Amino acid sequence: MKILIVIPCFNEQAAIAEVVRTIQRTTRQQGFDADVLVVNDCSTDKSIQIIRTLGCLYLDLPVNLGIGGAMHAGYKYAYRHGYDVAVQMDGDGQHPANELSKILTPLLQDKADVVIGSRFITGEGFQSSLTRRLGIKYFRWLNQFLIGQTIHDSTSGFRAFNRKTLAVVERYYPDEYPEPEAIVQFGLYGLRMMEVPVLMQERQGGVSSINSSRAVYYMAKVSLGILFIYLRLRGKGLKAV
16 A cells, blocks of 8 residues: 655654655554655745755745645645545654554555544553643543544544545635544545554654634634534434444
C-alpha cells in the first residue's frame, strides 16, 4: 500500500526537523514504505527554510488556512496522488513515530476505515491539561448523543484514514478545529472508526492554539461546527448506523 504521512506545520521551527527525520528513520525500521508530506501553513518563522532541507515532500501554502485547511490540502494531495492510507501527525513532536505501527496496522488489516490514537484508553503518557480533558469528555458525550459511538479522544490529531475515508475528506473536511467535528462526519458516512491506545508526549516546541483562556470559545465554536455538520449531512439523508 502507498502510505502518506501528513504533517501540518505552523511556526514549528524548533521541532519540525527532528519530527520528520525520526518518522523517516522509524518507518524504515518498522518496514513501512511511507512518504512524508509537510504542509507549511504560511509559517512566519524559519519553518519552510528547514523543511526544504529535509528531503521530504512539502506544500507551502500562500495563506494561513488553520489546521483544518492544512490537513484538507494534505488529504487532497494524498487522494489525488493515489495513496491508499494517509496518517496525520503533528509537527510539534507530540506523536511519537514509534507508535505509528499501532495506527497503521488496523487499516492494513482492513479492520477499520479511520484509526484514532487515544491517550485515554490506558491513561498512560502525556494526558494534557485538566481543562482540555474536561472538554474532551464533553465531546465524547456529544458524539455519543449524535451518532451513537463513543470516541474517548476525539481531539486527537494522531489518526489515519484509508482510501474510502480519503474519498470523503477530499471533498470536505472541517476547518480550524477539525478533529472533533470530523468524528460526526465519519459516523454519518458509516465509516468504521477504531481507537487504539498510544503514548503521547508533550510538544517539543511551538505554542498550542488552544489554552485555558480560549477554552470556552473553543468548546462553543466546535459544538456549533459539530451541529452544523450533523444537520447538513442528515439533510442529505445520511444517518449513523
